[in-house]
Amino acid sequence: xxxxxxRTPLPREFFDRPVLDVAPDLLGRILVRTSPDGPIxxxxxxxxxxxxxxDPGSHAYRGRTARNDVMFGPPGHVYVYFTYGxxxxxxxxxxxxxxxxxxxxxxxEIVEGAELARTRRLSARNDKELAKGPARLATALDVDRSLxxxxxxxxxxxxxxxxxxxxxPRDQVRNGPxxxxxxxxxxxxxxxxxxWIANDPTVSPYRAHVPRHRRS
Numbered sequence: 275x276x277x278x279x280x281r282t283p284l285p286r287e288f289f290d291r292p293v294l295d296v297a298p299d300l301l302g303r304i305l306v307r308t309s310p311d312g313p314i315x316x317x318x319x320x321x322x323x324x325x326x327x328x329d330p331g332s333h334a335y336r337g338r339t340a341r342n343d344v345m346f347g348p349p350g351h352v353y354v355y356f357t358y359g360x361x362x363x364x365x366x367x368x369x370x371x372x373x374x375x376x377x378x379x380x381x382x383e384i385v386e387g388a389e390l391a392r393t394r395r396l397s398a399r400n401d402k403e404l405a406k407g408p409a410r411l412a413t414a415l416d417v418d419r420s421l422x423x424x425x426x427x428x429x430x431x432x433x434x435x436x437x438x439x440x441x442x443p444r445d446q447v448r449n450g451p452x453x454x455x456x457x458x459x460x461x462x463x464x465x466x467x468x469x470w471i472a473n474d475p476t477v478s479p480y481r482a483h484v485p486r487h488r489r490s
Contacts, residue, residue: 279304279317279385280438286427289349289368293375296368297323298447298469300377304385304439307415308432314387314415316405317439318379320470320477322452324365326374331452331459334374345374350427352434354412354419361409362418366426366436380408380453380468383476391415407478446472456483 284303289296298321305316324332326345333342333355344353345367353365353376365376382405384391391404391414398404405411412418417434426434449469451462458464460483470477 279440282438284436284438286350289366290370291368293323293325293368293377297321297377299441301447301469301471302440302442304437305382306435306437309416312387312390314391315385316382316415317385318382319474320381322378322380323467324376324378329459329465330457331455331465344423345376346372350425352421352424352426354417354422356419362412363408364412364417378408379411381406381476381478382411384414402475406476442471448472450480453481454483
């Protein structure tokens with residue numbers, strides 16, 4: 275019998291830990307996006323850890339900028355970035371303030387509000403694809419830069435909040451190289467920092483980094 279997911283909000287202390295502790299512990303947790311269109315609840319199935327100045331794959335590797343400023347702030351806040359000129363991706367900031375570590379939310383299973391998610395993800399062939407990949411996840415949840423800096427741990431109303439859900443047993447957690455990351459940051463021997471639930475159909479496929487070439 276599957277246990278009913280726990281809807282207790284995760285406290286800030288959950289995120290105020292090393293990123294490699296937080297990332298796998300987010301699997302099975304429930305992210306709820308509340309908007310005027312209605313709520314959507316998503317069970318996290320795949321994430322990636324990024325560790326600031328110690329991590330060549332991190333946006334904060336070379337220091338603080340206007341783009342990554344939220345990563346340096348208090349844990350439990352949302353960091354949203356725009357990529358490839360077309361997609362948004364969502365992260366949860368963790369670790370002590372000033373450390374700039376965060377967890378990229380790569381994929382999840384829509385457990386409530388699938389009807390609404392389908393209206394935003396018209397190209398999805400089935401519900402398993404609604405949030406299968408970080409850009410798809412953000413699109414399904416209607417996440418953009420307007421939500422950058424959102425406090426997901428506030429006691430009041432907030433458009434994004436993370437609940438305890440049902441943590442995944444460690445023997446069901448897999449890890450490996452991060453998707454699409456170049457250089458040492460994408461080396462799975464050095465940074466095997468992508469974590470996912472074994473055999474879950476909503477997990478996105480791994481893709482190695484492919485350099486982008488400008489047209490002549």
